Amino acid sequence: MAEVKLTEIRWHARGGQGAVTAAKLLAETALSQGQYFQAFPEYGPERMGAPIQAFTRISSEPIHIRSSIANPEIVVVLDPTLLKAVDVTSGMHADGVLIVNTDDEPKAIRKAMGLKGRTIFTVNATRIAQETIGRPIPNTPMMGALVKATGMMPIGNLTDYVRKSFGKKFSEEIIEGNVRAVERAYAEVKAE
Amino acid sequence: MAKTATKQKIVAMTGNAGCALAMKQINPDVVAAYPITPQTTIVEEFANYVANGVVDTEYINVESEHSAMSACIGASAAGARVMTSTSSQGLALMWEELSIASSLRLPIVMQTVNRALSGPINIHCDHSDSMGARDMGWIHLFAETAQEAYDNTIMAIKIAEHKDVRLPVMSMHDGFITSHAIDRFEVLDDADVKKFVGNYMPKHSLLYNPNEPVTFGPFAMPAFYYEQRKQLRVAIDGSKDIVMKVTDDFAKLSGRQYGLFEEYRLDDADVAVVVLGSTAGTTRYVIDAMRAQGVKVGMLKLRVFRPFPAEEIAQALSKIKAVGVMDRSDTVGTLGGPVYVEIKAALYNSKQRPAMQGYVYGLGGRDTGPDQIETVIGDLVKVVKGEQSPREAVTLLGVKE
Amino acid sequence: MKWNIKDAEHWSWKKYPEGALILEGGNAAYYKTGGWRTDKPAWDEEKCTQCLICWISCPDSSIIVKDEKWDSFDYDHCKGCGICAKVCPVDAISMHPEGGEE
Numbered sequence: 001m002a003e004v005k006l007t008e009i010r011w012h013a014r015g016g017q018g019a020v021t022a023a024k025l026l027a028e029t030a031l032s033q034g035q036y037f038q039a040f041p042e043y044g045p046e047r048m049g050a051p052i053q054a055f056t057r058i059s060s061e062p063i064h065i066r067s068s069i070a071n072p073e074i075v076v077v078l079d080p081t082l083l084k085a086v087d088v089t090s091g092m093h094a095d096g097v098l099i100v101n102t103d104d105e106p107k108a109i110r111k112a113m114g115l116k117g118r119t120i121f122t123v124n125a126t127r128i129a130q131e132t133i134g135r136p137i138p139n140t141p142m143m144g145a146l147v148k149a150t151g152m153m154p155i156g157n158l159t160d161y162v163r164k165s166f167g168k169k170f171s172e173e174i175i176e177g178n179v180r181a182v183e184r185a186y187a188e189v190k191a192e
Numbered sequence: 193m194a195k196t197a198t199k200q201k202i203v204a205m206t207g208n209a210g211c212a213l214a215m216k217q218i219n220p221d222v223v224a225a226y227p228i229t230p231q232t233t234i235v236e237e238f239a240n241y242v243a244n245g246v247v248d249t250e251y252i253n254v255e256s257e258h259s260a261m262s263a264c265i266g267a268s269a270a271g272a273r274v275m276t277s278t279s280s281q282g283l284a285l286m287w288e289e290l291s292i293a294s295s296l297r298l299p300i301v302m303q304t305v306n307r308a309l310s311g312p313i314n315i316h317c318d319h320s321d322s323m324g325a326r327d328m329g330w331i332h333l334f335a336e337t338a339q340e341a342y343d344n345t346i347m348a349i350k351i352a353e354h355k356d357v358r359l360p361v362m363s364m365h366d367g368f369i370t371s372h373a374i375d376r377f378e379v380l381d382d383a384d385v386k387k388f389v390g391n392y393m394p395k396h397s398l399l400y401n402p403n404e405p406v407t408f409g410p411f412a413m414p415a416f417y418y419e420q421r422k423q424l425r426v427a428i429d430g431s432k433d434i435v436m437k438v439t440d441d442f443a444k445l446s447g448r449q450y451g452l453f454e455e456y457r458l459d460d461a462d463v464a465v466v467v468l469g470s471t472a473g474t475t476r477y478v479i480d481a482m483r484a485q486g487v488k489v490g491m492l493k494l495r496v497f498r499p500f501p502a503e504e505i506a507q508a509l510s511k512i513k514a515v516g517v518m519d520r521s522d523t524v525g526t527l528g529g530p531v532y533v534e535i536k537a538a539l540y541n542s543k544q545r546p547a548m549q550g551y552v553y554g555l556g557g558r559d560t561g562p563d564q565i566e567t568v569i570g571d572l573v574k575v576v577k578g579e580q581s582p583r584e585a586v587t588l589l590g591v592k593e
Numbered sequence: 594m595k596w597n598i599k600d601a602e603h604w605s606w607k608k609y610p611e612g613a614l615i616l617e618g619g620n621a622a623y624y625k626t627g628g629w630r631t632d633k634p635a636w637d638e639e640k641c642t643q644c645l646i647c648w649i650s651c652p653d654s655s656i657i658v659k660d661e662k663w664d665s666f667d668y669d670h671c672k673g674c675g676i677c678a679k680v681c682p683v684d685a686i687s688m689h690p691e692g693g694e695e
Binding site: 023024027028030031036037038039040041043063064065066067068070 | 373473477480
Binding site: 295296297298358395396405406407408409410412415416418419420422423426427 | 601602604605606607609611612613614615616617618
């Protein structure tokens with residue numbers, strides 16, 4: 001049997017920024033690709049603004065492991081102020097990918113964090129969200145950046161799924177705003 | 193999947209949403225519940241179904257879990273199909289009602305989302321809540337995944353209401369790990385579930401037979417009480433066959449075959465881990481990895497904890513050389529966790545029995561990673577090789593020394 | 594009586610109804626509580642005004658009324674509590690020691 005690829009992602013955000021929604025959306029998108037997944041937040045007595053973590057596992061085969069993710073390959077940071085408050089690279093894979101919502105260049109993040117190896121991606125998801133959706137909620141644009149950084153699926157699959165899943169609950173304006181947010185982040189994300 | 197299985201939909205849902213969906217498909221007459229983390233999202237989601245008019249359920253808002261179970265008992269005695277849900281202190285508050293529900297032989301189904309008992313107060317998973325209620329005359333089913341939590345809920349109602357059972361059932365899944373994680377699983381069509389669970393016809397019911405009134409819950413003096421308890425013992429012991437009959441019928445419908453327990457790579461195993469709940473998944477993952485390195489290890493994953501399948505477990509473990517039993521609850525002041533103690537007792541009179549060692553893990557939601565299970569298997573291998581004797585004292589995995 | 598509970602205290606565990614149910618309504622009447630009585634009520638027809646306050650007040654439904662008129666005491670169930678004598682506005686009911694002169 002060929003080695004089954006299990007991708008483990010850790011999300012860092014503040015309560016209210018939509019990390020749980022993003023993890024859920026990613027799981028549902030994975031389902032639409034016929035993949036297996038788990039998406040689970042780390043629950044505590046958090047309030048709006050408190051640092052939180054959420055986790056996603058994705059695989060082409062059923063996933064049995066149920067413990068929390070200690071060594072993520074991908075770390076997504078939805079709020080740049082968390083870089084100072086939380087050790088976002090804790091346990092991160094040596095050849096992992098760090099994706100940060102920030103206006104800074106990847107090089108500046110690398111220097112500020114003293115990070116060696118790994119690949120750093122940055123995108124200003126908050127500004128993109130403000131300009132496309134009209135609210136500073138960075139979760140959907142960060143999905144676009146994640147898809148670009150990992151190549152886990154064609155971007156069209158994600159935007160199709162956003163249209164399909166948001167279609168039940170939101171206005172056309174909001175849906176298209178989110179689709180534009182995903183596409184812009186996909187195009188604008190920078191790597192080093 | 194078996195060819196006989198019906199068409200199903202693959203969903204991305206939390207375990208709790210799956211359980212609420214199962215309740216919707218069952219369409220109980222009465223639900224009386226009080227919110228408590230991590231169960232809350234079950235009754236919250238079910239309340240949506242009620243508000244949207246997609247179920248016929250009378251949803252009773254109550255002021256406590258004690259009242260919730262009291263209302264369930266009243267409704268069930270009247271002849272209604274009744275469901276509820278709770279966790280931790282909520283279950284503790286229901287305590288005195290639990291034994292009344294079982295002794296009155298009321299087929300109430302309760303989703304129990306496992307959470308540590310206070311104190312200190314904690315909202316995360318361990319099994320101390322339902323394990324504390326293990327001798328209350330309820331049938332206890334444990335789920336590893338959201339799929340199993342959904343499936344067990346549907347089977348639970350049919351088991352509970354079976355004419356040869358008529359006992360309440362607790363259907364457990366792990367708080368947050370299963371309840372709040374979005375998982376991929378298959379759900380049946382509403383019509384298939386409706387057909388599978390059928391209509392509930394109580395043996396005695398004021399609703400259906402107002403001209404044949406009966407008295408529920410009379411006082412029983414010493415001349416009568418003991419025989420009632422014997423009846424309860426016979427009923428719950430006998431329910432084992434019905435649990436399996438319903439489980440087999442469900443397999444024909446869904447293609448998903450469960451048992452009293454699952455034997456995973458146990459056939460030729462020298463050492464085995466006994467576990468229940470979500471940690472069985474992590475154990476499966478570790479076993480696959482260790483098997484690849486040539487370690488002959490297997491797992492017995494318990495699904496039906498009450499009635500306790502003592503004979504079947506003793507048979508399944510008889511040829512294993514060393515067994516480690518993992519409990520996500522501690523019965524302090526005894527030899528170890530309840531599963532360990534009961535399995536050890538189940539094997540006592542067997543001619544051929546394995547060495548055994550008890551482990552407690554994951555209390556209050558402490559993460560149980562592959563390393564802890566590797567430790568257990570490593571211990572057992574040493575016992576088999578004669579490098580160490582089985583420890584008499586229980587081992588607390590992952591505690592900071 | 595539809596349900597024969599004769600000798601019930603010696604039944605096998607198999608014979609009791611599931612869940613300890615009592616399968617028949619209104620069966621409290623089969624238990625004769627008159628034996629608990631130490632004082633027994635007596636009725637004076639001449640004093641009685643048929644107000645039936647005693648009938649309303651009796652906690653054991655032991656005042657029997659026929660055609661809206663006082664008829665008799667149900668001594669099988671009267672526990673001799675004396676409430677009827679106490680509430681009677683014209684002293685038409687009096688209490689006497691059980692076994693003594695009436």
